[in-house]
Every structure is written in C-alpha cells, then in structure tokens.
Amino acid sequence: MYEIHLDAFDGPLDLLLFFIRRDELDIYDIPIARIADEYLSYVRVMQDVDLDGVGDFIYMAAVLINIKARLLLPSEELDEDGEPIDPRAELVERLLEYLRYKEATQQLRVLEEERAAVFHRGKASAVKAEYIDTVEVYQNTTVFDLIKALKPLLLQAPAEPTIELTNESYTVEQQIGFMRDVLAIGERKAFRYVVAARSKPFIIATFLAVLELARRGSLRLFVDAEAVDFYVERQEGNLTLEPEEA
C-alpha cells in the first residue's frame, strides 16, 4: 500500500479518482474487484484513525463491493435497448460528474489567485464616514402611540389645592392686567413661578393672557433648554402692557 494522506481527499469519489489516475485506468472500464479491495484497505485505516466523514467512505466501499458482486454474477439486467446493463455504469456517471465540478473548482481557484493580486481602496480613504447622511425612517406607529404621547398633556397638574374657591373664574382680560403687574417689576420670570399654587382656572386664564400679550408683541417668551418651563419677559421698547384697543 502506498503512503497516503487521508485528509488529502475531499471524499470517496476523490479517492476513487485517485486510484483511477494513478493506475491510468480507463474510467469506463474500471477493474472493480481490484479497486474495491484496495479501497477497503484504505477505509480500514481511516476507521482506525477515526477520521471525520469516514461514513461516506464506508458507504462508497459498500457500493464498490456491491458492484463487484454483481459483476461476478451473469447479468440479468437489461436496459431499454435490451443491452445488458453494466453494474458500473451509475458509478462511472457519478465519477464523471464529479470530475467536471472538480475541474470547475480548479478554474475558480485560478480566478481566486488572480483576484488576490487586485487591491481596493483602503479605509484610509474611506469617504463614507465623511459623507454619511443618516435619514431617519420611522417605524410603524399606532394611534395608541399618538394617544400615549398626549398623556402628559392630559393629566391633571399634581397636588391641586383641595380648598377650591367656589365659582372661581378669571377672564383673560383680568389676567392681562395681572401679567402687566407681574412684569412691571422687571425681570424675566418663569411661568411656573408666576402661577405657582394657583388654581387651574387661574393658570389657564393667565396662560391665555400670556399668549395674547405675546401675540401683541408686548412680551417675549423663552423656553429653557430642557423645555420643561417657559419664561416671560417684558418686550423691550414696547412697554405698554395696555390691552389693545379693539
């Protein structure tokens, strides 16, 4: 037996091809009896070293032995044309098919080699980082998401004083007057501070008053960085906080 590198074969067909090549056999007339015996002896070695995939080789050995047995018997099998069927035919067909792809594999290998000599732009010049432009694509949203977004706006201001005055009511005009007094003292004021501890109707009317004053250009509104509060300030050069004459 020749020294053989068991892992040099891709599979049982590859090993079989090796025998055929080595002995310069006619692939259409493989001396199955001889090859089967040799094949078996290799498979035994494989079993001993417990090589991965040895099962595939054992299967092929079984196929070879089966063919060998059929060759010993007078042929009963006939093909469509009434010719006796060579028990080796199917195996030969498989070998040839395998051979085609084996050659194709070599051609791909050549392409791979050629390709390895080609280099592409390296990351030093990766312009992607420089020019990337991220566009946000919104995931599907539901109406409920919309409603949930409104939640903070729709919940009651916490800790309303329970001692509510009966029929408390404020008009926007009243609160414009109130704001005028507040702003007359000077500096920018947080709206939250201005309406601190006041009742809801008071807050709403005052808020509307602020909007109206802002609309008239009598005061300026500022939003803080966290956007949790806003500030009001008398508009410079427009000190009249008098209500607009309708």
Added chain:
Amino acid sequence: MESTDFRDLTDLDRVVEALVFATDVPIAAAAVTEVIGEVLGATIEEAAVVEAVAALNASYAQIGSILCIEHVAEGYRMATDKRMAPYLNVFFRQERKTRLSRSLMETLAIIAYRQPATKPEVDAVRGVDSDYAVRRLLEHGLVEITGRSESLGKPLLYSTTPVFLERFGLASLDELPTLREIEELLNEPAFSKERAELLVLKDLLPPEPTDSADEATP
C-alpha cells in the same frame, strides 16, 4: 496642493499611488520607502515620495480627475474633490429605523386633533416652543402647510397629510379616537377633561376682534 508640472508617471509614482490608494491608515513617506526597500532592495529618499505624490496630483489634475492625494497629520491618503459632496451624501444616505421622538409625537398629536393648527397654538398646548418639532414633521411629510391663519402675524396653518393617515393606519381623520375614547384608552385617574378640551377646542386664543380666526381654511 503642490504645484508640479505634469510629467509621465514613473514606476515609483505608481507604487506610491497603489499604496496610498490601498492603505487603511494614512501612509507616511517612510512607510513607502520601507516597502520599496523590501521589494526592490533599493533605498530611496523620502523626498522622492513627496515628489511622487506631487506628480500624481499633477496627473490627476491634468485629466480633470476628482481624485487627489492629501497629506494629513500621519501621512498620505487619497481623497475626492469636496465638490462631489452632494453626490456622496446621497449615495451614503443611510436609513436608520427610529421611532418618532416624544416631542414629535406630541406635536403631531396636537396638530392631528386641532388641525388646521398654528404653531403658537401648538406651543400653547405643549407649553414649549415647537419650532423644531414642526419642522421635523414637515420634513417627514407627516404634516403640511395648508394656509395662513387670519390671526395677528398670520401664522401658518398646519394639517396632517395622507402620509400621516397611512403611517397610523387610519382611513380618515374621523377614525382618530374621540376625547372620551382617549380617556378610556389612557385609563388614568388623573385624566383632566379640561386639559383634553384644551387640546381640541379651537378657541384657545382669545377671539379676534374681527371674526373667528381659526375658521380660516386653505
């Protein structure tokens, strides 16, 4: 950029070109001379590399290429003409899946319920400036400008778009939950009807002396 007259590229130029093109980090002149030394067994001056870069840049300019070799702190690398930025921006545009931010969603909800709504109205309900949010919603095609209010300053009116309906799976605006439904959906003890009304009532701003401003339609 170095101003060098165009000349035929030499083999050294070509090696420099290949290395500068393929390198993953800017390559120093010294690294180039090292490679050449190793391959050819020849020693070249770093000045020759500098010269090669100038020759390459002159060649690129000669044919009107947008390529150029730039010298950054650590060495050389290939770059494209800045004028190509618009094309590269579009090419590299990446889509990032994201949800609408809370502030965008809030603003969108207010516009959806009050439409057509002005920005001052939205600001009033939210208590914060909604300039950015409205701009983003416009960019995403979720709201659109549908006219101008008659109120002072004639602020723009915003309404939701068909894209909005599509995104939220609504056949029409009628399918938006009503205030009562919202109350049920939220199932919050602290739910404030007053605030809810603030959201949908059109007369948030005091009525204009002349006529009802918010009736203005596009």
Added chain:
Amino acid sequence: MESTDFRDLTDLDRVVEALVFATDVPIAAAAVTEVIGEVLGATIEEAAVVEAVAALNASYAQIGSILCIEHVAEGYRMATDKRMAPYLNVFFRQERKTRLSRSLMETLAIIAYRQPATKPEVDAVRGVDSDYAVRRLLEHGLVEITGRSESLGKPLLYSTTPVFLERFGLASLDELPTLREIEELLNEPAFSKERAELLVLKDLLPPEPTDSADEATP
C-alpha cells in the same frame, strides 16, 4: 477593458469617478443614475455611465495610473493593477484574502454551476455531506438561500451572491468559465495521467507512489 480614446473628462465622468472611488462594494450603473437623478433631478441613461467608466479608464491609462475601474459583480469598483501586488503584499505583511479550503471551493463550484441547487444535490455530486461547507459559505456571504425546491422534503435552494462574483472577479454569472463536457474532459488527451495532473493542483494530490514498499501509514 473598453478601449476608448482619451477625452477630457466631463462632469458626469467625475461624478461616476467619485462614486466608484467611494463605494465599498461594486456600484451598479443604475445606482449611479439614481444618485445623479436625485441630486440633479435629471435622468441619465445607464449607457452614459458605462461610457463614463470607459472614459475614466482611458484617462487613467493616459497618465499611466495603476488605477482602473473594474466591471465586477454587475457593478463598478476602483482597483489596482495586478502588477502592484508584490508591493501591496509586502505592505500588508500578510495576504489580505484567505483562500477557500478545498471542500468549500468544491461546494461553491457545484452551487455556482447548478444554481439554484439544494444541499442533497451538492451532497450527491460530492459524495459527502456538505452541511458544514454550505454553512461556511453562507457565513462568508458567498451563497444565499433563494427559496425551496419542490422536490421531496422541500430542501432549501442555494445560489451564489454578488460577493461570490466579486471574489472571483466576475462581472456576472455569464462569465463563469464554461463547465466542460465530460467527453471533452476525457478525450483530450485521453483521460491520461498527464491530464489528471493538469486537472488537479499538485498540492491536492497525495505524494506520488515512490515504489511498492509497504509504507502504509497507520
């Protein structure tokens, strides 16, 4: 490569150049026209892109640059001339691309030529179970699942990817070397030992039998 006479580069050429330079994977002509369409609002033919690539390559040749735009994986990408490989290999110290193992290459070849192919089909041709090889090829992005066969057990179908085309420098699957017919393989010169050696790379073959000494390995 297209042989086009050198001409002055046009603005379109330059845009193509910038995109082909910038892309990390081959860029299709259609992608170029799309970018241009979006930036300029103008429609250009894909043929104009092909022409631009030819003009750029002519320009590079004109100045003797080692850069060229290759047509690979149904797109375009800038690459270095093969002759620069020795310098680049030294520069990168180790080869950047690892070769595929024999079993992976064989499996890949079968999928490439028979695609879409099922694993049972591949197994049958190879005579071994290709589970591991197929999985590795999927991991490498060289093949992908492209459906299910109608045959027994409805096995998955595998096809090659653009990564495959690029790795082997193919513009499209049409460029795969023709799979030779069996007769051809056997006939010229008759399936001989020499032929066998040509078919198989040296390192694939086990050492030649020296003599008939019993040197069977354990």
